[in-house]
Amino acid sequence: MTAEIIDGRAVAQQVREEVAKGVAELVAAGGTAPGLATVLIGDDPASEVYVRSKRRACVAAGMVDLHRHLPGDVPQHEAAALLDELAADPAVSGILLQLPTPGHLDAEALLTRIPAEKDVDGLTTANAGLLAQGRPGLRPCTPSGVIELLDRHGVPLSGAHAVVIGRSVLVGKPMAQLLLERNATVTICHSRTRDLAAECRRADVLVVAAGIPSLVGADAVKPGATVIDVGIHRGEHGLTGDVQYDAVAEVAGTITPVPGGVGPMTIAMLLANTLTAARVQQSTGRR
Numbered sequence: 001m002t003a004e005i006i007d008g009r010a011v012a013q014q015v016r017e018e019v020a021k022g023v024a025e026l027v028a029a030g031g032t033a034p035g036l037a038t039v040l041i042g043d044d045p046a047s048e049v050y051v052r053s054k055r056r057a058c059v060a061a062g063m064v065d066l067h068r069h070l071p072g073d074v075p076q077h078e079a080a081a082l083l084d085e086l087a088a089d090p091a092v093s094g095i096l097l098q099l100p101t102p103g104h105l106d107a108e109a110l111l112t113r114i115p116a117e118k119d120v121d122g123l124t125t126a127n128a129g130l131l132a133q134g135r136p137g138l139r140p141c142t143p144s145g146v147i148e149l150l151d152r153h154g155v156p157l158s159g160a161h162a163v164v165i166g167r168s169v170l171v172g173k174p175m176a177q178l179l180l181e182r183n184a185t186v187t188i189c190h191s192r193t194r195d196l197a198a199e200c201r202r203a204d205v206l207v208v209a210a211g212i213p214s215l216v217g218a219d220a221v222k223p224g225a226t227v228i229d230v231g232i233h234r235g236e237h238g239l240t241g242d243v244q245y246d247a248v249a250e251v252a253g254t255i256t257p258v259p260g261g262v263g264p265m266t267i268a269m270l271l272a273n274t275l276t277a278a279r280v281q282q283s284t285g286r287r
């Protein structure tokens with residue numbers, strides 16, 4: 001059996017077109033084009049690539065690019081002051097602090113400067129709390145992109161057994177909560193999980209966000225399962241994920257590739273969140 005491949009680039013393009021339409025409608029109705037402030041600190045090459053893609057996507061969707069770049073040795077109080085300035089600026093609908101930040105900075109403390117309604121990355125304590133309580137809020141981009149991929153491919157979640165490998169604040173924990181919100185039975189696995197392969201074999205939907213190249217092989221996948229690979233690793237053979245793609249594609253029913261799977265959805269969902277944030281701010285007169 002060879003798995004159906006989920007084309008993340010195609011779904012991301014659909015989402016981006018829908019967002020562009022939403023922006024045009026907002027402006028036609030007398031609103032203001034959403035403004036996205038990406039904040040990049042330092043010159044990590046991968047972060048530069050991601051932020052450039054976010055800025056291009058933002059402009060292509062009809063939004064205003066309000067990017068800010070700080071030097072890698074910026075003191076904590078200056079980075080915090082920039083976020084405070086963006087938080088107070090009515091032209092800024094959404095703020096995104098690109099992660100990771102340089103080691104001398106306390107990224108968690110910086111995130112607290114972002115108001116929940118402008119937190120288009122869904123990473124503040126306020127939005128994480130709303131998600132944990134099952135209340136509306138801005139959701140982290142990568143896990144909400146995974147849900148979008150599953151929905152648009154008709155993968156049933158209610159009553160399904162979902163296994164998430166990874167417990168990061170960026171992906172694993174919110175992923176598990178979003179799956180729970182959709183009535184999946186969710187198991188979270190991590191580095192101390194005993195017999196990882198046995199846990200994974202119980203999954204109808206397996207989301208791998210471990211950050212370990214080729215961690216999941218065919219022995220860990222139930223025949224016909226949906227396998228979503230969130231990992232991304234740069235090696236001599238190009239980009240690879242946390243899943244042994246060729247072997248797992250022989251067992252799974254549906255699978256995401258790397259590249260071209262979850263990655264493009266991260267940027268598409270950032271745009272969707274920015275439009276949502278702008279709509280809420282403009283409808284409540286906060287802008």
Ligand SMILES: Nc1nc2c(c(=O)[nH]1)N[C@@H](CN(C=O)c1ccc(C(=O)N[C@@H](CCC(=O)O)C(=O)O)cc1)CN2
Binds near residue numbers: 097100232265
């Ligand atoms: N503040 C944030 N920081 C980081 C996040 C995030 O969601 N918010 N996620 C990652 C990196 N990331 C976005 O920032 C990201 C990763 C991958 C992709 C992507 O499109 N990947 C492509 C391959 C692109 C390439 O050639 O490198 C793919 O998988 O097809 C987009 C965004 C960490 N930091």
